[in-house]
Amino acid sequence: MTDRATAGLRIPTSSRDTTRRRVISDALGDRLFYWLVAGAGFFVLIALGAAALSMAWGGRLAFATFGWRFFYGTEWDPVSRQFAAFVPIYGTLVTSAIAMIIAVPVSLGIAIFLTEVSPRWLRGPVGTAIELLAGIPSIIYGMWGLFIFVPFMSDHVQPWMIDHLGPLPIIGALFDGAPMGIGMLTAGIILGIMVIPFITAVTRDVFMVVPATLKESAYALGSTKWEVVKDVVIPYTRTAVVGGIFLGLGRALGETMAVTFVLGNAHNLSVSLMEPGNSIAAAIANEFTEADSDIYLSSLIALGFVLFVVTFIVLAIAKLMLQRIARQKGE
Structure with a gap:
């Protein structure tokens, strides 16, 4: 069975x-x-x-020929075939720093306005405008900067800075020079305008995922909008905000065409933000087709490697900062 x-x-x-x-x-x-x-x-x-x-x-030929002097030297003479990268490195870091000083507060302000202050009917148009700014090619920014923004700077902004900020004892050296319009300050402002959409997009998205119960609880306890943003929204999203800021910094470090138009492309080291300067990306874009010797070409490729290393260091610092913030939050 x-x-x-x-x-x-x-x-x-x-x-x-x-x-x-x-x-x-x-x-x-x-x-x-x-x-x-x-x-x-x-x-x-x-x-x-x-x-x-x-x-x-x-870039091995340049590194072997000039050694460590390639990183700290200031000469860039194709005729005598003497090359060093400090001036382009300095210009890259200064213009990127100016861009971040401008872009970070403006981007945070736009993101806070879109998520906490703006009426619902206005969020769509402003958000679309931000996306359009992010989609504009860099060469358009460069042409606009050269033909529109540079004359405005030389006629109105730089003369005022030279007259009023130049005589100051500490920061006066930053604003000493002739009002030519082009220079590191102009390039930094253009870069800041270009970086704003990227930082804004990241911060707006992370602000929107903050739980509504947290903000409603703060409002119920009598907090103002400013206090809710300062004590709830930004602490909750600070890891992603820092990541967005460094994403924008990486964008600023590698920008080429817009900076090439307005920076001046001069291999001279000057503290003044009014003076023309150079950046790594602009030097490569301007001079790559003019490299008439092996050492010249190798020096330009070595500049590219330096830019790669600088960007890697910046992103590594960002990663370490994000890990530290995560540990402080107990994640």
């Missing part, structure tokens, strides 16, 4: 084969999926390493 019941419950051979084939197919598909996504992840690392190694290899 038991044998008959057991025989009636046996799974047919065809069904067992189908189940086995399906299990094998699922295992193969899962393994294929694993290798596909793993390949995509490793591709990023391979591409990053290949870019760094290729630039380091291309």
